[in-house]
Amino acid sequence: MRVQVGSESPASVGLVAHGLTKSYGGRLAADDVSFTVRGGEITGFLGPNGSGKSTTMRMLVGLSRPDRGQAILDGTPVAAYHNPGLRLGALLDASAVHDGRSVRETMSIATQTMGLARSTGDEWLSRVGLSSVARRRAGALSLGMRQRLGLAIACVGSPRYLVLDEPMNGLDTEGIGWVKSLLRLIADDGAGVLISTHLIGEIEDLADRVVVIDRGRVVVEADPRALGAPLTVVRSADDVALVRALEAAGCPATTTPHGVTTAAAPDLVGRVALSAAVALVELREERARLASFVLDNTRGEFAAPDGLEPVGIPSTAPAPAPERTSS
Numbered sequence: 001m002r003v004q005v006g007s008e009s010p011a012s013v014g015l016v017a018h019g020l021t022k023s024y025g026g027r028l029a030a031d032d033v034s035f036t037v038r039g040g041e042i043t044g045f046l047g048p049n050g051s052g053k054s055t056t057m058r059m060l061v062g063l064s065r066p067d068r069g070q071a072i073l074d075g076t077p078v079a080a081y082h083n084p085g086l087r088l089g090a091l092l093d094a095s096a097v098h099d100g101r102s103v104r105e106t107m108s109i110a111t112q113t114m115g116l117a118r119s120t121g122d123e124w125l126s127r128v129g130l131s132s133v134a135r136r137r138a139g140a141l142s143l144g145m146r147q148r149l150g151l152a153i154a155c156v157g158s159p160r161y162l163v164l165d166e167p168m169n170g171l172d173t174e175g176i177g178w179v180k181s182l183l184r185l186i187a188d189d190g191a192g193v194l195i196s197t198h199l200i201g202e203i204e205d206l207a208d209r210v211v212v213i214d215r216g217r218v219v220v221e222a223d224p225r226a227l228g229a230p231l232t233v234v235r236s237a238d239d240v241a242l243v244r245a246l247e248a249a250g251c252p253a254t255t256t257p258h259g260v261t262t263a264a265a266p267d268l269v270g271r272v273a274l275s276a277a278v279a280l281v282e283l284r285e286e287r288a289r290l291a292s293f294v295l296d297n298t299r300g301e302f303a304a305p306d307g308l309e310p311v312g313i314p315s316t317a318p319a320p321a322p323e324r325t326s327s
């Protein structure tokens, strides 16, 4: 069953996956995958390992030919574009750079191919924090630095759409926050961004829409905000007394094996507990609402550390890209 929440009418413009289907050795890796990446939005493409995200993305950017279906970019098949980098930027595999070329040479080739000034490439290297390693061989870069280089190359043509396969891989928390703030800026500027991940927590506070794929099929397409507000989860020295106090304060609460959950905000819960003289052991906002929804609709094999807990990423991203000088 495919679950749709929020608006789902096909867009007249957008990057459209239209019935994309591909099998390898008789096994369907992508099965009739359809969704639209809209300008000005970040679409999170979520799925367990091996669910078909990369297969779909390769078809979407024209790197792999679908058995059936089509990738359509603003009304024209992607395959028909001669220089799609100016409309469609992609980062599919950060390790797919020539190890022997320097960072700057790698960028130069990209800008030449797209007919852009070399200085535009230099600006992007600076923007992603790689200016100081511009002479370094790409082969000597860390995975995180390669991701930055790949991101810069994907963005250098100021494309209308960006397709990014697991761009947070290899980045530290600061780097992830920076990528998220960059993508937000790019989307706010009008571009459509598709970003895949198998880590729900990486995109739940970033994506305007999520498309969840499982065993090659889209199972959920939703606006994450339509999935409900976050819950507060609290553990205390006396959960029974806490629930009683919360309910007396007009905050319905439920006791679960993981503690007490309530829709009331954490600070209110804290104040109620204080006035009821109940000592708190733990108080947190449960950011797993999307996770539970997704897990309910898939095989539940997401790489989350404890089944439901998304990886914690600060919601406010740091501004500048830090320069990394060591690999």
Ligand SMILES: Nc1ncnc2c1ncn2[C@@H]1O[C@H](COP(=O)(O)OP(=O)(O)OP(=O)(O)O)[C@@H](O)[C@H]1O
Residues within 6 Å of the ligand: 024, 025, 028, 029, 047, 048, 049, 050, 051, 052, 053, 054, 055, 056, 198
């Ligand atoms: N070139 C290929 N040859 C054979 N099988 C492939 C190929 N590419 C992908 N597959 C298979 O297709 C299925 C989907 O793989 P895909 O890489 O698209 O998933 P994914 O969701 O991107 O996974 P991950 O998060 O692990 O990268 C898997 O069973 C995979 O083994």
